[in-house]
Amino acid sequence: MDVLVLDHPLAAVRLTELRDERTDNASFRRALSELTQILVYEAMRDAAVTAVQITTPVADTVGARLTDPPLLVPVLRAGLGMVEQANAMVPETGVGFVGIARDETTHQPVPYLASLPDDLSGRPVFVLDPMLATGGSMLHTLKLVVERGATDITAVCVVAAPQGVDALAESGYPVRLVTASVDDGLNEDAYIVPGLGDAGDRQFGPR
């Protein structure tokens, strides 16, 4: 599996803000949005473009349009903080929604929403979730989009645990990962260490 770990000072500074326990909800949402912009920018680097003929006020020239803009799929709740900025970066596309809440005792994903196009064949998909911990929530989301025919999936995550990266790599799903950090591991509550805490709670308060 391709794993792209962003190496950029602006990403490091925004990630530090997200990690800092003193960052309040509003500042957390702003920093997440700003970091999403960098992540999506890098995730789109090799996106296919089609040449289009246009005319500037001065001359005819050739421009570009995205050949297949990726469907954006935020995983609620925490992924909601990424979708507005991602959609601003790729306004040509649509948005599907998946809702999953991890069981706090078993750490297993408990799905509660899937609102996706029926047919995703031939359509790139960007799954937006700030946290890849055990990988259970992402694997469930990948299953939903692969069942609908997706074969070109990018998981866009702020922080990933090695366990989550391994779970995606071993899944056999057609996915690559773009992240700002692969952290040290998971604690006994399956939180990423050092991580940034609960990305849903830090944006929206406790469930």
Ligand SMILES: O=P(O)(O)OC[C@H]1O[C@H](OP(=O)(O)OP(=O)(O)O)[C@H](O)[C@@H]1O
């Ligand atoms: O890799 P995993 O072990 O599955 O953990 C990662 C999941 O946990 C968080 O969501 P959470 O269940 O806390 O829901 P929330 O976004 O509503 O807070 C996070 O946003 C991921 O979806």
Ligand SMILES: O=c1cc[nH]c(=O)[nH]1
């Ligand atoms: O560290 C973690 C792990 C799962 N979900 C989060 O929001 N944070």
Ligand SMILES: [Mg+2]
């Ligand atoms: Mg949460």
